[in-house]
Structures are given as structure tokens and as C-alpha cells.
Amino acid sequence: MKLNNLLVLYVYDKESSKNEVLPLLEEKLKKVFTANSLKQAQSCYRKYSPCIIVLDDSFLDNTMVKFLQEIRQSDIKTAFLVLSNNKANEYLYALMELYITKYILKPFKIEHLLLGLNKCLEVIESRIYSNVNLGNGILFNFQTQSLTKDGKVFVLNKKESILVNLFIQNPNRVITYEELEYHIWDNECTTAALKSLIRDFRKKTYKTILKNYSGIGYKLNLQN
Template identity: 90%
Template sequence: MKLNNLFVLYVFDKTSSKNEVLSLLEKKLKKVFIANSLKQAQSCYRKYSPCIIIVDDSFFDNTMVKFLQEIRQSDIKTAFLVLSNNKTNKYLYELMELYITKYILKPFKKEELLLGLEKSLEVIESRIYSNVNLGRGILFNFQTQSITKEGKVFILNKKESILVNLFIQNSNRVITYEELAYHIWDNECTSAALKSLIRDFRKKTYKTILQNYSGIGYKLNIQN
């Protein structure tokens, strides 16, 4: 895994020197999504599932802290980087509890941000190159994108891989039919194709691993 393979969400407030940071990020990363409000940040996170979230904020209030807390409830894999001109940030302890990778005080040298990105990459790799317990003795391996069930290993195809990663990263909520269609088929999806994919995934795991919410979508339902 390299930096130029990663999707990053850059969230900034009105006091940020956006262009300077954005210029550096766009040179080093595969894709940078930007947001200058909580609503935009929430939308980008749900839509693009970035590997790193960079918050560039003065922390005059706890809006961005709550945003990151909300994500951490179900997502431990995404790395958080914080840029701020606030030297006496009263929310620093709360940020530390969210396992932020680095808190960088502004102004900073570009080397500091690059170091933070490299450290974030290490954190991501250490978190994802491990097995996730899907219940009933079934393990999902991020590195090989495979499922181990009763001693047998099943390598997932591309659509199955996107499916399971979506559910693991959003384990505390229902993923809508529209979201699944967007991420897996780029919106070109029939209900029959979705049902077929779900059915095949259940065969490799177990029938109740995905709970259907009629007219809405599916939710991960891990059972021991």
C-alpha cells in the first residue's frame, strides 16, 4: 500500500490556508475530497469511505470532535490527522481518545504533514492487515480479501470484496440499496443483481449475516 493509492477527505474551516495544504495533498494522494462544513464532511465520508480524514480546524467549538467521534463508533480503520492553530485546544484530550495519528500545529513545514501522512499509512496497514471476526467462527482477511469458514478459504470476487468492506466500515447502520448500487455497480444495478450478490455472500458465510430492512437496505448482523 502506498500514499498514491489512498482516498483522503480534507475538512477545513474558514481560518484554514486551504490552498497550501490541498496542493501538497493532491501531489501525494490518489484522490482528495474536500469539505468546508459538517454536512459536506458527513456526506463525503459516507459516499467515499476515505482511508484518511484530515481535519484543519481552529476548534472554537466541538463540531469536528463530534464528527470524528461519530465515525469512531464503528470505524477504527480510518486514520485521523489534525491540523490546527489552536495551541491550547480544550478538546485535545477528547481527540486523543479517538486515536488520532498526529496533531500538527500551524504554521508547519510540509515535511511535518508528509510525516503525518506516512504515519497514517502505517496505522492503516496495521489495522487492516488483520482478521475480522464475522461470527460463527468465520474470519475475513483484509490483506487477502478472503473468508475462512470451517477451515476452507474463499477468495472474494471484486463485488463481494466491496460489499463486505462496506458493511464492516459501516457496521452500526443500515446501508441503503442506493449506496450499494453506487459503490458496487456505479449506479448501474438491478434489484436481481443485488439479490444475487447478497445470496452468494450469505452462502460463503451464513444466512442471517445481513439483515434486510424492507424498502431501505441491509445491515451487518454478526452472530456468535
């Protein structure tokens, strides 16, 4: 995998920033899609599924932080590269929790941008080609969205895939019933449907992989 094979979404808040950064990105990358509003960014992400999101923002509010948070709820593979002229960014810790690959302060040298892009490439390759150990000899593959158990491969359906990605992304906290309903069913879910999904996932893995917190939700409970 090379940089010039990757699709990138460039989200910016100032036209002057676009004029400075976009030519650099287009020189090194296969295709760069652009967005200068939350609505455009959401639309481009859904339509093109970029490998990297380059967020060029002053962070005067948390609009774009929420955009990245929304993505991370079900997508751990896409790499985030942040550019900003905000040296006292109050949202920095929130960004760090989203596993951003690089935070580059402006103005920057082109070498810094290239270093960040190559670091994104490394992160993408490690996520795509690596397996996550779910315990009891079960592996989850990000690229194929499948489980390997006792030498057999089980490809997950869409709901199961979102479920396992949510828990892998949030291994140390309880995922509430409301969160699961929102991300998997877009808030249109019955209690029976949720229980059925959890039951089927446990059958493909093992009974104790998800610990239930009555009245709250579920937490990943890996057994090594």
C-alpha cells in the first residue's frame, strides 16, 4: 500500500487554508475530496469512505470534534490527521481520545505534513492487516470483518460488524443500550432484537465475551 493509492477527505474551515494545503495533498495522494462544512463532510465520508480524514480547523467550537466522534463510534480504521493554528486548543484531549494519528500546528513545513501522512499510512496498514485477539483463541480481522474460531472463518453481518467494532473501540467502558440502538438500528430497535443480536454474537464467540450491566448496557469482557 502506498500514499498515492489512498482516498482522502480534506475538511477545512478557511479558504486560505485550502489554497495552501490542498495542492500539497493532491501532489501526494490518489484522490482528495474536499468539504468546508459539517454537512459536506458528513456527505463525503458516507459517499467515499476515505482512508484518511485531514481536518484543517481553528476549533473555535466543537463542531468538527463531534463529527470525528460520530465516525469513531463505528469506524476505527480511518486515520485522522489534524492541522490547526490553535495553540491552546481546548478540545485537544477530546481529539486525542479519538486516536488521531498526528496533530500538526500551523504554520508547518511540508516535511511535517508528509511525515503525518506516512504515519497515517502505517496506522491504516496495521489496522487493516492485523487481527484483534478476542480471547479463547478467537481473532477478529478488520479488513474482512470476520471472526476466526477453531480454524473456521465466520463473516459477520452488518449489525454484528458494527457491534464488535463498537466494543473494540471502547474496551474499557460500558456501551449503553441507547448507544447500541442508535448506532446499529438508528434508534429503531426492540429489546428482543438487541437481545437476539447479543445472543447470536456470543454463539459465534463465547458466552462471557460481553458482560451485562443490568439497566445500563454491555461491556467487553475478554477471556485470555
